[in-house]
Amino acid sequence: MHKWEEIIPEKERAIYKKAGFVKGELSLGGNIALLIIDVLKRQVKSNNAKIQTDHPMACSVENEITNIAALLKVCREKDIGIVFIVPLDVPQGGKAKYFGPTTTRPQTAYDPQYNLIVDEIAPQEDELIIKKTKASAFFETPLRSYLYRQKIDTLLVTGCTTSGCVRATVTDGFSSGFEVVVVEDGVFDRAEIPHLVNLFDMNSKYATVVSTKKVIEILTHKY
Numbered sequence: 332m333h334k335w336e337e338i339i340p341e342k343e344r345a346i347y348k349k350a351g352f353v354k355g356e357l358s359l360g361g362n363i364a365l366l367i368i369d370v371l372k373r374q375v376k377s378n379n380a381k382i383q384t385d386h387p388m389a390c391s392v393e394n395e396i397t398n399i400a401a402l403l404k405v406c407r408e409k410d411i412g413i414v415f416i417v418p419l420d421v422p423q424g425g426k427a428k429y430f431g432p433t434t435t436r437p438q439t440a441y442d443p444q445y446n447l448i449v450d451e452i453a454p455q456e457d458e459l460i461i462k463k464t465k466a467s468a469f470f471e472t473p474l475r476s477y478l479y480r481q482k483i484d485t486l487l488v489t490g491c492t493t494s495g496c497v498r499a500t501v502t503d504g505f506s507s508g509f510e511v512v513v514v515e516d517g518v519f520d521r522a523e524i525p526h527l528v529n530l531f532d533m534n535s536k537y538a539t540v541v542s543t544k545k546v547i548e549i550l551t552h553k554y
Contacts, residue, residue, distance in 0.1 A: 466500075
């Protein structure tokens with residue numbers, strides 16, 4: 332059972348089912364890449380991960396960082412490709428306007444400490460970090476070319492926010508021909524309802540949404 336079933340009425344879920352938006356058993360492809368999107372210190376506050384920030388864009392998380400760390404560990408052990416996605420830095424003293432002048436998101440003073448990936452999942456020296464200027468990790472970045480060159484066919488998507496950069500990346504990944512898997516308890520948002528509604532919709536149309544436990548189980552037995 333998915334948590335979105337608590338807020339999306341059964342009759343509405345039935346409409347999607349009747350239209351054929353039904354997922355079968357998850358089957359990962361032969362060449363996988365793990366995407367970790369925007370898990371920065373400015374994005375996260377968590378008692379479990381011992382991360383606290385007063386940044387206005389921070390999301391409250393519980394076990395998501397721990398789950399991403401567990402999946403990251405397995406991917407490293409299995410030599411699965413890992414790509415960290417982060418916003419493009421702005422000059423010291425400037426304003427963080429990652430999404431352009433028409434954005435309605437808060438424009439906060441840039442502080443380099445906020446733009447670091449959280450310590451629990453810090454990249455290793457040989458792991459790829461791609462910087463983006465818009466919501467999708469694919470928009471005007473080398474990500475698509477890199478994945479094609481590595482012959483990747485399946486993306487495991489984690490990070491935040493579910494309704495923003497995760498969803499934009501998922502839809503572009505789907506449109507680019509990849510099998511997309513969203514790690515249900517490895518993505519998070521600033522509010523619960525947008526998080527759950529977007530998980531439901533992505534699972535219906537563009538991705539398969541499964542738990543960290545299920546993904547690790549498949550990776551452990553398949554690779």
